[in-house]
Each structure stands twice: as structure tokens, then as C-alpha cells.
Amino acid sequence: MHVIPQSWPHLHILVSVFPSVGLVFVLGFYVTALLTSNDVMKRSCLVLFVILGLLAVPTYLSGDRSMDLLSRDPKVSQDLMDYHFGWGLAALAVLVATGVVALIELCRHRRAGQLSNDALHLVLGLALITLVLMIVVGELGWQINHHELGLARTPRGTPQAWSHVHMILNHFPTVGFVLALGLYVVALVMRDTVMTRSCLVLFVICGILGVPTYVTGNASMWALTDPPIPGIAKAVINAHRDMALLMLFGLAFTGVAAWIELWRFRHLGRFSNRSLYLVLAFAIITLGVMAETGHRGGQIAHPEIRVATDILPTDPKAGWSAAIELLINNVIWFVPWQTLHFFGFSLVFGTALAVSLRVLGFWKSLSFSAVHRLLPLGVFGVVMNVFSGMLILQADSFRYLNEITFVPKIAFFTIGAIAVLYFSLSERLWAVKAGEDAPMSAKWVAAVVLLSWAGVITGGRLLPYV
């Protein structure tokens, strides 16, 4: 299969996610830079806004050329394409304006030696307007080619809402990861601590988002293949699913390595070069797997990006995912992984409980830094559960994914895992000594962490009964 685009629609699919989803992450970094008054990060983000502004050109050109091609397809609505084009033009115009203001500010900075707050806030405002417009454009864009999203749910079928959610969600850990890696290299070269920490945080968030992305991908598979939809082959989905499993593990390794470095930094106040380069190595390998996963995913419902030399898989039973499904249905494999899954929850909840109770005001004889030492145990519990959970899911994914408590379980997992990051990032919480009370904001986060993990366990336990 080819990964380099050889047609306008292929280029449009690839490039158009950066000015939309990529903008979310650049905005996240930009707001962090403004809050921490970090000049290196502010300038890096301004450069990214300029790059996104430049990407408006290939996005527009590839979109315009794709319209010519797609208008020959009777299934594609011309009205929908016109709406997408009109809104897209408005969004790209504001994006170009954002890039121009960012470029002017960068040039001004070279002369004046400092950044203007007014200009920085103008860039922020324009980027936010672009983001709102991009949400509309993206939604209209997906509807053009993905007719399956409009299909009604069959009596025993999986709702197409899963396909829709997966289509949106899968761009976050991927585009976010690409930006995190780019900025991480800049941070390593510039030796900027705030930027390095921000990139490590984004690697962790991408790792966490990998779980709901993989799970919604499994659900989409059932929505698209049971009952079958003409033009969508399970063998092609399975090829994508195999790579997605590797990508999930790549994201997990990168995310855990990044989290450990954040944890270490909290205690020592400095980074270990060896660990930072280990994160970089994991990230580069994961990026390669990610490119192939994304490409295989695009092949599922985009016949217009296929070329004559593409040989698509035809055997729906081939691949690792199908083999794991068979293997894990054997009780001798299922029971041990399920037991490990329960122990994993014990580790996660036990650690979250100990740390959260200290933050909430119990065990004041201990400083926060003392209980913070326990946190890796909870993170290892999460890793155990991601690994065992994905195996257990394969045993009967159709049933699990159609259970009503599975959605809150995964939503709580995402919230609970991201919220735990606060414990390694908050300066005020880190300064809490023995006998002192934690700040109120930390108490709210601790409550969210406890409730989320209780929700994950409850959602999982109710799966066989509701």
C-alpha cells in the first residue's frame, strides 16, 4: 500500500486534518505558553500558526481538485460539497489571517526583541474563530464521502454513531502526536524545560486517547460489517485493526515513558537525557506505525484514494486480531488476563485513593511529595489494564461494545487518567508540606480522580448484568 499521496483526494484527507485538529493542539500549547509566560513556546507556537496558515494553500487546492473528481460520483451530494467548500473558504481565510498576524509578530520580535501582548491576543482570538469554523467544515466534510454514517441502526446491529465518533476521535492522538513530536524535538534542541514538560504531557494524553480510539474503532468495525455494507470489506478493516493494535502499544510505551520522566522531574527538578531520548525513540517508532495505521484506515471507506498498484486484503480471517480473538476465547487464556485486569484495578484505585485522600485532607502528617512516590504503581496498573482489557475485549467485542455501561466506563477512564496528570504538574500541590492543607483546586481534581476510577470499575462490573 502507498502512504505518499498520489491523488488530490488523498492529499486533501491528509493535509486538511492539520488546520482543524492540529489547531486544537497548537492552541493548547499556545495557551500554556501565555499562562507560563514562556517566550520560546510562544515563538514556537507563532511559527506553527504560520505553518498552519501556509497549509491553507494545499488544503484549498487539493479540496478544489477533489471536488472535480467527486462530482462524477452520483452518490456524492453537490449541495453538501458546496456547503463544505463555502465554510472551508471562510475558515481558511481566517486561518491565513492568523498566520499573517503571527508572521508579522515574529518579524517584529526580531527587531524589537520582545513580543507584544496585543498581537499575541489577536492571534489567539483569530485562532479560536478559525477553530469554530473548522468544526463546521470538518463535520460537513466527513458527510460528503461517509454515507454509512447516515444509515439507520438495524435491530441487533451496532449504531453508526460509533463510526462517527471513531472518525473524529482517531485524529486526536495521531495529529496531536505529530505536533508533540515536532515540538519535542524543538524543545530538546532549545533545552527548554516548560516546553519539554508540555510535550511529555501531550505524549501522555495521546497515549490515553489511544484507548477510546481503539475501542471506538472496534465498535465501528461491527457497525460497518454486521450487517455488511456494500463496498466495505472486513478484511481491509482487519488489516487496519492489526496496525491499530501495534499503534496502541506504541502510544502506551511512549506515554508511560513520558509520564515516568514527568514523575522523575517532579522529584529531582531536572530531566535525564537518556530517558528523554528513550521517549523520542518510542515516539519515532510509533509515528511510523501510526502512518501505516492511518493509511489502512483511509482505505476502508475511501475508494478514491486507491491506486492501481494497491493490493487490498481479501481474507477476513487473516491477521493478528482475528488470531487473538480465537485465542482469548479459550478459557485458559481468558481467566488469567481477567484476573490480572482485576488486580490492575486494585492497583489503580488503591493508589488513586491514597493520593486523593492526602489531597482531600487525610494523613496530613505526610507531605504531598511522600504520597506522590506511590503514583507509578497506579500508572503500572493502568498499563496492565490497557493490555489485559484490550485482550478481554477481543473475546466478545460485539457484546461488550453494545452494553450500555461500556461507554461511561471508557469515558471515565479517559477523564480519570488525564486528571491524574495534575498530581505531577501542579506547583502549588507539590509545595504542600506535612501538616499543610492542599489547595481547593487540587481537592476538586482528587474528587474527580476518585469518582472517575470508581465509575470505570462500576461500569466494567455491570457489563454482564445490564
Next chain:
Amino acid sequence: MEYANTAIVLMVIAVVAFGLGLAFAGLYCLNKAVDQNRST
């Protein structure tokens, strides 16, 4: 049947001991590394 049950119990013990062993060893190593780095 009895053989199968024994095999499952052994598998459970092996997988859980491996998983928990790695988690606690990881916690120990990380904390030890922090202590050593502090003292140098």
C-alpha cells in the same frame, strides 16, 4: 477436567505474579533511582 482446572490455576498465578511483580519492581526501581540521584 481436573487437569484443565490445574492448568488454569497455574496460568492465573503465573500471569498475575508476572504483572504484579513487574509493577512493584518498577515502583521500587523508580523510587530507588530518585533517592540515589538526590544523594549525589
